[in-house]
Amino acid sequence: MPTSQHIERGILVFTIWASLGFLGLGIVLEGFARDSWPLSACGVGVIVLAFVAHIIVNGVCDTGFTQGEALLGIGTYGFLGLVFIASALFGDISMPDLYSGLTLFGMLAAGFLAYLATRHGLRGAFSRFHMKGDDMSFGAGRRP
Amino acid sequence: MIWLPLYGLFYAMVTLYWARIAAQQNGDYQTFFSTAHSLAPWVSALVLAGASLSGWAIFGGADEIAQRGFGLSAVLQAGIVLALPGVLFFKRLWFVGQRLQLSSQAEMLRMYYGSEFLVVFSTIVAVLFAVAFAGLQLHALSGVVQALSGGAVTAAVAGVGLGLLLFGYVVIGGMRAVGYLGAMQAVLAAAALVGFAGFALIDIGGFGALNAGLAGLASDPAQGGRFMVAGVIQFTEGLGRPTGAVSSSTAVASLSFAFALMGFQASPLAAKIVLSTRSARGFAAGQTWVMAGVFGGLVSVAMACLGAAALVRPGLSVGGLLASVSPWFAAWLFIGALAGVQLMAGLGLLTAGEALVRHIYKPWFHSALDRKATVTVTRVVIGLLVLVSVGMQILTPVTLSVLGALALPLTFQLWTPLLGMTWLRWITPPAAVTGIGFGIAGVLLTEPFGFAVLSFLGLDLPWGRWPWTIHSAAWGMAANMAAVLLISAFTQRRGFGADATEARRFLADTLRTSPRAKALSATAWAVMLAWGFLAIGPGLVFGNAAFVGMDGRWLVGMPSLWAWGLLFWVLGLGLIWFLSYKMEMASPVDTGFPAYTPPPRLRRDQRTAEAERLRVLVLTGAVAFALIVLTALSFGG
Numbered sequence: 001m002p003t004s005q006h007i008e009r010g011i012l013v014f015t016i017w018a019s020l021g022f023l024g025l026g027i028v029l030e031g032f033a034r035d036s037w038p039l040s041a042c043g044v045g046v047i048v049l050a051f052v053a054h055i056i057v058n059g060v061c062d063t064g065f066t067q068g069e070a071l072l073g074i075g076t077y078g079f080l081g082l083v084f085i086a087s088a089l090f091g092d093i094s095m096p097d098l099y100s101g102l103t104l105f106g107m108l109a110a111g112f113l114a115y116l117a118t119r120h121g122l123r124g125a126f127s128r129f130h131m132k133g134d135d136m137s138f139g140a141g142r143r144p
Numbered sequence: 145m146i147w148l149p150l151y152g153l154f155y156a157m158v159t160l161y162w163a164r165i166a167a168q169q170n171g172d173y174q175t176f177f178s179t180a181h182s183l184a185p186w187v188s189a190l191v192l193a194g195a196s197l198s199g200w201a202i203f204g205g206a207d208e209i210a211q212r213g214f215g216l217s218a219v220l221q222a223g224i225v226l227a228l229p230g231v232l233f234f235k236r237l238w239f240v241g242q243r244l245q246l247s248s249q250a251e252m253l254r255m256y257y258g259s260e261f262l263v264v265f266s267t268i269v270a271v272l273f274a275v276a277f278a279g280l281q282l283h284a285l286s287g288v289v290q291a292l293s294g295g296a297v298t299a300a301v302a303g304v305g306l307g308l309l310l311f312g313y314v315v316i317g318g319m320r321a322v323g324y325l326g327a328m329q330a331v332l333a334a335a336a337l338v339g340f341a342g343f344a345l346i347d348i349g350g351f352g353a354l355n356a357g358l359a360g361l362a363s364d365p366a367q368g369g370r371f372m373v374a375g376v377i378q379f380t381e382g383l384g385r386p387t388g389a390v391s392s393s394t395a396v397a398s399l400s401f402a403f404a405l406m407g408f409q410a411s412p413l414a415a416k417i418v419l420s421t422r423s424a425r426g427f428a429a430g431q432t433w434v435m436a437g438v439f440g441g442l443v444s445v446a447m448a449c450l451g452a453a454a455l456v457r458p459g460l461s462v463g464g465l466l467a468s469v470s471p472w473f474a475a476w477l478f479i480g481a482l483a484g485v486q487l488m489a490g491l492g493l494l495t496a497g498e499a500l501v502r503h504i505y506k507p508w509f510h511s512a513l514d515r516k517a518t519v520t521v522t523r524v525v526i527g528l529l530v531l532v533s534v535g536m537q538i539l540t541p542v543t544l545s546v547l548g549a550l551a552l553p554l555t556f557q558l559w560t561p562l563l564g565m566t567w568l569r570w571i572t573p574p575a576a577v578t579g580i581g582f583g584i585a586g587v588l589l590t591e592p593f594g595f596a597v598l599s600f601l602g603l604d605l606p607w608g609r610w611p612w613t614i615h616s617a618a619w620g621m622a623a624n625m626a627a628v629l630l631i632s633a634f635t636q637r638r639g640f641g642a643d644a645t646e647a648r649r650f651l652a653d654t655l656r657t658s659p660r661a662k663a664l665s666a667t668a669w670a671v672m673l674a675w676g677f678l679a680i681g682p683g684l685v686f687g688n689a690a691f692v693g694m695d696g697r698w699l700v701g702m703p704s705l706w707a708w709g710l711l712f713w714v715l716g717l718g719l720i721w722f723l724s725y726k727m728e729m730a731s732p733v734d735t736g737f738p739a740y741t742p743p744p745r746l747r748r749d750q751r752t753a754e755a756e757r758l759r760v761l762v763l764t765g766a767v768a769f770a771l772i773v774l775t776a777l778s779f780g781g
Contacts, residue, residue: 008184015328019335026472
């Protein structure tokens with residue numbers, strides 16, 4: 001059963017993404033709809049802000065991303081990335097939309113790598129992907 | 145439109161996910177009602193602030209400005225007047241609750257005053273909030289769904305859907321679900337309010353353009369009254385009478401409306417959150433920085449912008465904005481508004497269900513009910529309350545509106561028993577009970593509900609709603625206070641029960657005011673009265689011209705009353721900080737204390753008495769029904 005600290009962290013994370021995350025998503029979509037890169041970039045900025053807020057909450061609670069959060073984040077990123085690549089290859093996508101998509105996925109990828117590097121160090125960040133034998137516990141857990 | 149159902153589905157999933165977590169933590173029913181007093185202080189602070197404003201800021205407050213302008217200036221001070229009662233009561237109520245192991249307002253009133261009348265009154269207030277006050281806001285939301293879906297989803301279907309979701313998470317997770325979700329809902333509602341204001345400003349061309357539009361309106365002699373407080377008082381017969389109020393924008397209308405707002409944090413709903421909190425450490429910060437600071441700022445700035453934009457251009461109302469923005473934003477804003485309304489509705493349902501079952505049905509008719517059965521019956525009652533609320537939204541919206549209007553003024557009457565319990569030790573049980581009775585009469589005789597009942601009986605009162613432009617909350621409190629003062633003077637020799645005596649002793653010993661705070665008390669009174677006089681009282685008339693130049697132009701580029709409101713919001717924040725921390729009314733106290741163990745009492749077998757009471761209840765109900773039918777037939781309804 002989750003402890004009260006886990007629950008309070010969960011409330012904060014849900015709150016951040018429900019308010020900032022969905023606002024950012026809306027602004028990104030508005031940018032796509034209006035073919036406006038600056039607007040999309042603002043939306044990406046808000047999403048990055050939500051990501052940073054999530055990391056701050058993790059820092060305050062002395063924990064990392066949970067397994068579910070990591071799976072959901074990477075899964076969503078991968079799915080949307082695929083949709084974007086498919087649209088770029090086979091759809092009629094405008095240049096501002098292309099740049100907007102590249103900004104979104106580029107910023108998120110850079111942000112994620114920066115997070116790993118700051119949390120685990122450059123070598124440690126690499127080790128998170130280079131899993132050996134019984135070391136398969138990606139994500140959750142208290143800091144050593 | 146796919147976005148609204150998509151966001152709605154996501155919201156429903158999140159809601160049920162947290163309800164499941166809450167149910168696991170509850171052990172299904174063990175801590176269903178009170179979370180085992182484990183809510184984090186920051187969660188409580190958010191829930192209290194969110195429930196206090198609920199959907200009112202978006203639907204009620206903004207609409208008030210959109211319809212009538214800035215005349216009812218107390219609206220702009222909602223954050224401060226909502227925080228004041230919390231500063232006064234929460235810390236002391238929490239200490240009494242912890243010491244005597246109480247988890248609701250009804251229990252406290254029964255313990256301290258030994259009065260079943262007060263328990264029933266507190267329960268009625270909770271039911272009014274759950275069914276009518278929240279029902280009105282849900283009704284408004286259902287209308288928005290119908291408009292957004294182009295009529296594909298009718299308001300009735302939307303009302304049933306929203307009611308089902310509400311019912312689902314409250315009965316599954318109890319108070320814990322209300323608390324966990326409440327924190328998220330409060331932030332979502334606040335974000336939606338900012339979003340609405342932002343879109344209104346973008347649409348109208350920015351803050352400068354908004355004020356240019358307001359200046360244009362103010363220059364029209366027919367509209368200029370919307371930017372003025374219409375004097376201190378008008379001795380008119382009240383709304384709905386031939387010679388009724390010319391304007392409800394007087395200073396005393398503002399003051400008495402502020403009293404009504406002050407009722408919420410004295411309500412059983414607020415007490416439920418306070419008594420479910422694990423520590424009193426967060427009340428000062430919650431009331432000062434969350435309620436008065438952040439939410440107060442949102443009211444004074446964002447809600448005012450939203451209302452003012454609709455005042456300049458009526459198409460920028462909440463419904464108009466939702467229809468004009470992109471569908472993903474409309475869905476996000478709608479979910480925010482829904483979150484605010486459901487926060488208050490969920491809390492109201494749980495409080496009302498608990499009060500009806502744990503504090504009325506169980507002690508009077510079925511004391512053998514065990515904890516599990518109590519939770520089960522409460523779940524059924526919550527279901528019935530949702531059913532009644534949704535039914536009234538669909539079938540009798542006018543009655544819902546009439547009942548909803550009673551919630552705030554009636555709950556303001558609870559100030560006197562709460563003051564007696566926390567600060568004014570001279571208020572005796574008979575005085576508190578009689579005061580509430582007089583308060584109820586004062587409210588009912590100045591509200592449409594009272595007129596409707598009396599008219600049904602063939603009586604017609606010579607005044608209308610809110611005579612002399614004074615809100616029913618203030619009429620009720622005038623009668624309430626008069627009765628309390630008089631009866632307290634005559635009944636000082638009457639003692640309190642053992643539990644109440646222990647509560648009084650405990651508060652006097654544990655929360656003794658420090659010499660420094662005592663030395664500041666004269667300053668505190670002066671500052672509080674000065675703020676009250678200028679920000680929400682008769683001094684509001686100075687706000688008409690405070691920021692107007694000799695040439696009649698607004699000196700700060702915005703209506704003088706709005707600028708006056710912003711100034712006194714900042715000063716009010718300082719006042720709340722001063723009272724909370726410097727006067728130690730809500731400041732953290734580091735003291736441990738054991739729970740009070742009452743002396744053992746012999747429990748008698750109640751079954752015969754309970755069966756008799758049930759029989760009397762059924763008989764009384766039948767007789768009352770027959771009398772109502774007879775009266776309706778005789779007088780024609």
